[in-house]
Amino acid sequence: MKSKATGIQYISNNGGLIDLDIKVQRDAAGKILSGLVLGATLEQNMTCIMIAEPGDFKDNLSLGVGIRSALLDEDLLEYRRKIKEQFPLDGLNVKHLDLYNLSKFSIDAEYES
Known part of the structure; x- marks a missing residue:
């Protein structure tokens, strides 16, 4: 069974809404390398x-x-x-x-x- 202890992170906005935590990482050419934050x-x-x-x-x-x-x-x-x-x-x-x-x-x- 795959562990559920690590995965995509959520972020809570001030209004109580929960959304995906996204931090876009780009290379020198502007290509997106990663975006979704992973963690506990x-x-x-x-x-x-x-x-x-x-x-x-x-x-x-x-x-x-x-x-x-x-x-x-x-x-x-x-x-x-x-x-x-x-x-x-x-x-x-x-x-x-x-x-x-x-x-x-x-x-x-x-x-x-």
Whole structure:
């Protein structure tokens, strides 16, 4: 299985929009040598899974926690369960999950080796 720990980077604009991180590198003749920024993807993949609603990912329609809905909910138990259920679908092992308050929470996860 190909590792998901490294890949194309995203950049967050001030408006909350997420886009590809592109830094164009050209040679002396002006030909584009590279453009997409590659790097560690663990944090951005976890964020995407947290934000996504089921059905957002075309290759895995059941993947997504839908944390935006938690803003209207007082019980975060369902979202802790969803995280522990959804992260392994992308190959992530949840080592620690502290989600009892939306203003301060932490998730420690890593990709399977």
